[in-house]
Amino acid sequence: MNLKDTTLYQFLIVFLALASIPALFGGVMEPDGALYASMSKNIILFQDWFNLYGRGADWLDKPHLTFWITATSFKVFGISAFAYKLPSFLFGLLGAWYLFKLAKDIYDEKTGLISAVIFLSALHIITSTFDVRAEIYITTFTLASIYHYHKAHQGSFWHLIAGSFFAACAILIKGIFVLIPVFAGFIIYWLFTKQYKQLWQPKWWIAIVLIFVFITPELYALYTQFDLHPEKIVFERTGVSGLKFFFWDSQFGRFFNNGPIKGKGDISFFLHTTLWAFLPWSILFYTAVINLFKKKNRINLAPESIMIWASAAVTFLIFSLSKFQLPHYILIVFPQFSIITALYLRKLEGKSLKVFFNVQNVLAILVFALLSALSIVYGFDYPYLMIGMLLVVLAGSFLFFKGIKLETIMARSAFVSVELMLFLFIFFYPAILKYQSGGIAGEWLKKNYPTAKPAVLNYIDAFSFDFYAPGEVKYLHNYEDLDKIKHEQNLVIYVPEVELTKLKSEYGAEVLKSFEYFHITKLTGKFLNAKTRAQVLEHFYLVKLH
Known part of the structure; x- marks a missing residue:
């Protein structure tokens, strides 16, 4: 295919965006996606935009903006999986646009386009388009803030306001720690380039003030729901301050592992997470990072490159040192990873170009082989039809894009991601959602x-039932709770199998329908193999009391 390089990259961006659309018509996945969807549903049901409720109780964890965005979509399109996913999809495209704009401003148009292709085709961006949480929002808001502050650095006050607004939005998605990827890059860039006066420029202190002005709706919501009601039981205790949780426990508490929400940290966690999450670009990215340690490879890069590297490096380091780690956290620095990879790709020539041409070709074949094997082992109805579709995409990438050159690497790698999208969005995710x-x-x-x-x-983790069931879902934490409402008309209860015997013998429960269950975001070999799947399935029931 003979296309001008910039035209090819534009085509790939559009192609990747179109290939993502089937994700909008799939179901909502547990745990986080279904939890956030059910909480947004509650906003609409209760007509209460300031108090958040999850699992049938006051909920204190993530800030409000994710739920406000989703509830607004529910208000416009109705409560559905499509309405839940659409805003995240659109914000993902907005993030790709901001990435293009930032890379174009610092480098050139071609680097911007390549960066956008890499970003949209990274595996964890693909999976997050289907399994929607909060990370696409936070990534876009953080990137938009960096872009506008970069423009404000050149003198525009309106960009300063926009940068502060988007920084505040990022905080309203995840918390105060998101200011690290926003400001760390600028501060280290100023220090390395001896622009010390920037640290005392009034406009940057005004930016901080504006951020706090823009987050006041969140502070008001937390204060009225929790600080004004110390009698509420949160984290199994009373006297919990929403404001303290927002500024300290949810951020520093997770980092130091001394807050109400704890985890286990592994300093290498995000090193190996990036290997799969940033596919098909992760090998190129790690090579690009190693390459930057050689001074000769940094000489001709724009000074603002320091801002990109520092933002990514400091954030990555803090995530690695944190005691609370989840794979999707890494998405926030995928834009920086994309720029670093794009710059390295543009420098490839001679032997290095040939090596990575072969590496990406082998990766494409391996992905096809893995997906084909999974198609057969999982037990899909028409596995060979699926394999045929994947083969058409793979063969097309090799037939239409030839020659040892950057454009071929970009196109074939992007087509690998399209293969993954077709497999995941059309076949795999719908199949495993049958067990949610x-x-x-x-x-x-x-x-x-x-x-x-x-x-x-x-069973407090019934998030998808909470979202899909009609109306408000009541959570009964024990049989005393059940006794209070057992005589209500039209009561239908969702229960795990362990409760069924007692419900039948003491409450005259009638089973309306049984359902097979597996924790589909923690896949195992036994589940993926059709021959052994039955061994790991649990059962849930809908029952009616008589």
Whole structure:
């Protein structure tokens, strides 16, 4: 295919965006996605935009903006999986646009386009388009803030306001720690280039003030829901301050592992997470990083490159030292990773170009082989049809894009990502969602008992049932809670198998429908193998009391 290089990159961006669209029509996945969707649903049901409720109780963890965005979409399009996913999809495209703008401003248009292609085709961006959480939002808001502050550095006050607004939005998604990737790059850039006066420029202190002005809705919401009500039980205790949690416990508490939400840290966690999360570009990215340690490879780069490197490096280091780590955290620095990789790709020539041409070709074949094997082992209805579709994409990338050159590497790698999108969005995710029993039960209940009053007994993680079931879902934490409402008309309860015997013998429970369950975001070999899947399945039930 003979296309001008910039035209090719534009085509790949559009192609990747179009290939992402099927994700919008899939289901919402547990745990986080379904939890956030159910909480946004509660905003609409209760007509309460300031108090957050999850699992049937006051909820204190993430700030409000993710839920405000989703609830707004529900208000416009109705409560559905599509309405939940659409804003994240659009913000992902906005993030790619800001990435293009930033890289173009610092380097040139071609680097901007290559960076956008890399970003949109990274594996964890692809999976996050289907399994929507908060990370696409935070990535876009952080990147937009960096872009506008970069422009403000050149003198525009309006860009300063925009940068502060987007920085505040990032905080309203994740918390105060997001200021690290925003400001760390600038501060280290100023120090390395001896622009010490920038640290005392009034405009940057005004920017900080503006950020705090823009986050006041969050502070008001937390204060009214928690600080004004110390009697509320949160984290199994009373007297919990929403403001203290926002500024300290949710951020520093996670980092030092002394807050109410704890984890286990591994300093190498994000090193190996990046290997799969940034596919098909991770080998190139790590090579690019190593390459930057050689002074000769940094000489001709724009001075602002320091800002990109520092933003990524400091954030990556802090994540690695944190005691609370999850794979999707790394998405926030994927724009910086994309620029670093794009710059390295543009310098490839001779032997190095040939090496990575072969590396990416081998990777493309390996991905095809892995997906083909999984198609057969999983037990899809038409595995060879799936393999045929994947083969068409792979063959097309080799037939239309030839020659040992950068454009071929970019196109074939992007087509690998399109293969993954087709496999995941059209076949794999819909297949495994059949084992997300809460979602299936909620949809069945909505169709067959639309006037039901749904409840959950002794199972607090019924997030997808909460989202898909009609109306408000009540959480019954014990049988005393059940006794209080057991005589309600149209009561239908979602229960794990362990509760079924008691419900039948003491409450005259009638089983309306049974559902197979597996924790589909923690896949195992036994589950993926059709022959052994039954061994690891659990069962949940919808029951009616008589």
